[in-house]
Amino acid sequence: MVSGMTPLIKVGPYGESSLTDTSTWDERGHTKITVIYISYSDNYGPGVSLQFEYDEGGNTVLSQSYGHHxxxxxxxxxxxTGEYITGISGFYWSSDISCLTFETNRRKYGPFGKSTEKEFGFNFGPTNRFGGFHGTLSSLDRLNSIGVYVKPLSS
Structure with a gap:
């Protein structure tokens, strides 16, 4: 661990992360998400794509896009202001994330996409323990899997 870096627990990813034609993505430590951009389909189409804006030291930063919009x-x-992620849930099928729902300390957003047979969920509890996202993309630039980082209570 790099000196001064907060220790985080890496959970997941859920979805099809073991495919041979994938690349990994990582938004570790980007905990102050202010905006989530999400593209999706309500049928068995090409899944979900994500992009985030987050606060980094008072500056707004735009992440790269994870999947095509x-x-x-x-x-x-x-x-x-004061709203933070407390949980993420969704579905995946074949090789794509097909549906995502985001929960915060104030409300639930979603579902975005189509519910399918394989369900997953991350629940951080009522405190702000979200530590960032990670996952994989296919060579077709589709979101194959998504995971999270969690701040341990001891940090």
């Missing part, structure tokens, strides 16, 4: 539906989730 060419799905039939697009939503912008804007978190209020």
């Amino acid at each position: 060419n799905r039939p539906k697009f939503s912008v989730v804007t978190l209020d």
Whole structure:
């Protein structure tokens, strides 16, 4: 661990992360998410794509896009001041994440996409323990899997 870096627990990813034609992505430590951009389909289409804005030392930073924003539906989730992620749940099928729901200390956003047979969920409890996202993308630039980082209570 790098000196001065907060220790985080890496959980997941859920989805099809063992495919041979995937690349990994990582948003470790980006805990102050202010906006989530999400593209999705309500049928068995090409899944979900994500992009985040987060606060880094008072500056707004835009993450890279994880999947193409060419799905039939697009939503912008804007978190209020003092609002933070307390859980993420969703579904995956074949080789794509097909549906995502985000929970905060104030409300639930979603579901975005189509519920399928394989369900997953991350629940951090009522305190702000979210530590970032990670996952995999296919060579077709589709979101194959998603995982999270969790701040341990002892930190």
